Amino acid sequence: MQRQWRGKLPFNRKKPPENPGSMETIEKRCLELFARDYKFSIIHNSNGEVCGHYPRQIVFLEYECVDVDRDRFESTVQISKLQDLVSRSKLARCRGRFVCPVILYNGKHICRSSTLAGWGELYGRTGYNYIFSGTKHTHTHTDKNTLPKFSTSHDIKLLQYLSVRYICDLMMENKKVKFGLNVTSSEKVDKAQRYADFALLSVPYPGCEFFKEYKDRNYTAEGLVFNWNQDYVDAPLTIPASFTQKLNIDWTQYQSWDLVEQTQNYLKLLLHIINNDDDCGLLVHCISGWDRTPLFVSLLRLSLWADGAVHANLEPAEILYLTIAYDWFFFGHMLPDRLSKGEEIFFFCFNSLKHIVSEKFSVVRKQRRKYSHFRDGDLTVEDLCQLREYETRMLDPSITHRLMHFKCLFPSIFFKSSWTRPASPQES
Template identity: 55%
Template sequence: MGEGLVSDSELRQLLFIFCKSGYKARETSSKVELIERKCLALFGKDYKYTVIYNSNGELCGHYPEKLVILEYMQSGNGQDEKTQQSIEPLYDIQKIRELMLKSRFARCRQRFVIPIIMYEGKHICRSATLSGGPEIYGRSGLDYFFSGGESLGTQATDSEDLLARQNAPTSSSTGSNEWPLFDRFRGQDIKLLKMLSVGCISDLMVENKKVKFGMNVSSSEKVDKEHRYADFDLVSVPYPGCEFFRDYRENGFNAEGLYYDWSQDFVDAGLSIPENLSSKLGIDWKSYRSWDLVKITQNYLKLFLHVVKEGETGLLVHCISGWDRTPLFVSLLRLTLWADGVAHRNLNAAEILYLTIAYDWMLFGHNLSDRIGKGEDIFFFCFNFLKHITSDEFSVAVKRNKRSVSRTDSESCMDGMVLLDVDKQCLGSNSSLNSNISVTSLSSTSSPILICTGGPHEDITNGSLRCYGSPALDNGKPRTPTHREPPRSPPATSATSPVAVPRQIRRSSGEAAKSAASSTCGSWQLVSQTGSVKGHVSSRDSPLSVHSDVSSSSSGTASTGAVFDSICEESERKRKLDEVRITFNKLYCAIIGSRYTVESGGISSMIDSIASKVGFRSGRGTPV
């Protein structure tokens, strides 16, 4: 993994701790404290930062005890410490902490707005969604009681708070300015957002308000009755919750062709994007309900990157609680900016992987043990998804007015089909295991649509999702997925017309047939839109099989590198993202993979057996 602050054993230890129990600021151990210190050291390699202390979860019980506020990127690899320390902080940290303390009740589980990534001086922030009335009054009341009536969160402690309440608009529908504390806490939340120069709020909820037991337990900026957040660009980008990722696991860890059921009763939030953002990406936003899991994730990531690149202000990303979907996109943003060399430029692959697992996921409250137990593999999906964002269309470093050679350019004439060359030096003797490697491309059409309303989608027909290729198994029997498939643009199940292959690898028909039958290295194969050879769902995406990741991502080796040089030159961006993904998959296989053998029955046992033969796992699931 190269020299750096993070060793292979430290990555293993991190994931081992993470998968054992959820993080809580009030229950930190010495091992967790070491992880927090490591994160600070990794931030310090590139940034001047200030720490806001959240000792014993005083601000939030499942935020890190040391909250990092990035101020600017250091020059000279952070070596001139005296010079850096002589520069005064850019922010009034005490004022920011006070706003966090006052505004924390405005958001679910007190998960207030916190900056976590910096790009060109702009903050990318995370939080939970807005609290509903019951939580606001319940949590603030308890805080007031246990603090002896001196809580900053429940009292208007300065003239600005009182002035905000006096000037707040009244609602004719409620007659009482909704509830009195709404103005106070949401006003402080807005102050914090403006202090951090956030101009765009992106909401990943599929609901307008989260309802439990017939009660609105949370709200969101997009449905605030008083329009308190009118000064911000409000982006509603509904994205499936962590429960949907059980279908991802049961679909063989294959996100391609996996669709969310938008007709469910609780789904009432529609996609809504301001025109100044929606019209510049050439994406048909109106058709978002027909996108599979790969495409919806790609397009939302493109939108977030466009906001931070072209905008003058920062971005807030949140879902409901901010510990599943939020870290998914936060990690993808951090990693794609790192791969472009515009963030964390002095970190190697092991270091950036450690930082995003520890800081973006573990220390901000993602309960990995619970999610694995429920089969909701959103954490694994995040890092395995890196293979879908390696091209320059996801790069902020590439100017969009210049056409550059990319994977999608070279494949545009293939109509959903790609050529794969499997190299013997990459795969070793077990090439048959690794022939199922997908290379997918993203295409979209231009549309000026701004808002897509919620409710059941008229194009969604009755019936279950079709699993192309091998069906998911439940106790050894085929399982019928619960989510539906849009009728249009279904994935192809077989190759269509053949495409020409480069002259230097042409063979006679007899030799080619023999090569295809035996999976001989150096042969070209047609891969369909399902993302696998001959259209079958394979084990390539399974946490139990990482050997195919090595082969699909190796660069510059023998004939593979030579052949692909004639089609598209592998970028530094792709190399870096592939290295992170491969490192993660090996780590995940070694530390967590053994759980799948017990839980998933026959198909996982079969895959585990194959994986053990190629040397990544022993027969008993013990790390090699």
């Protein structure tokens, strides 16, 4: 989705629409929904000065707001220290999309980011910032040898400060290559082994282009298997034995899984990681961090919510609003562009909820919460339409028609056994 910024434009992004619409309304609503369950601080990013495609108000969850007679899980992170590490580390990752905590589960942070930046982007972005910032460059260690070390060392410090131990890399490649050049790197192929103290999981998952095939198959993910024999695919599935042995999954068959089974098994793995380590958090990332990353962040948030483990005070329409607005929209998923290309990973995310309703995806051994219908509240499902005021003007009528059907997506998918996607005017 295109973002509305005041001031300087994000790095290498097209100019957004001039009318801010209800951006402030959506931001305010998200903060209200977070406040139902959490005490939080804000990292201000109003002009994109921290990151050009992160929220204007980045929420850092500190602890749950629970009754005094219940145990309370608190983060040990200080917001001032966090902001300093963010400022120093953001050049280390592609597009400046630094490690950002987005879910707080039992005192552990689930984070998102992009992959590590290649040296070309690192120096290009440094030069861009130097030219257009209007201030003197703050880093003194900027020669060819020390700048990558400087940024990466602070990226590692940020991960350690957030108590992140597990890094889940969704890239199909070891390094992203364009025109014969390595434009990004990743922790798993870091020659200096600077990320050796972390548990690195390579769980290759198809990029947004693959979801054009999902759309072309009438939105049927069952039986849709990725072609692993393509030249650019060189990242094997690599998971520590301690995880593979505890899950009843034959990981050697991962290349034969269809899109449903692959998504299910990866989600089971992520839930197992965060539920079986009492102290350490998790980082999930792909290349840019705005397609595959929000897919799994959103599924994690919704699955944990279904157990009452996070956002316990939110109703179905409210948690849906929050994950669409915050996990997808505010973190830079370019929905109009993806829809125009038929790359409907956003739709797949919510259509796949029907595949994760069983107890196999539960982090608690109790009945998952159920609703027979929505309860009336301050937030109605129609409020979701506000999220589309920016992009509907940019879409053709068939895409707009399909988006407007999204207001009934959540009750239809999550609380019924099956659901058929509404046809667009061109399809009907």
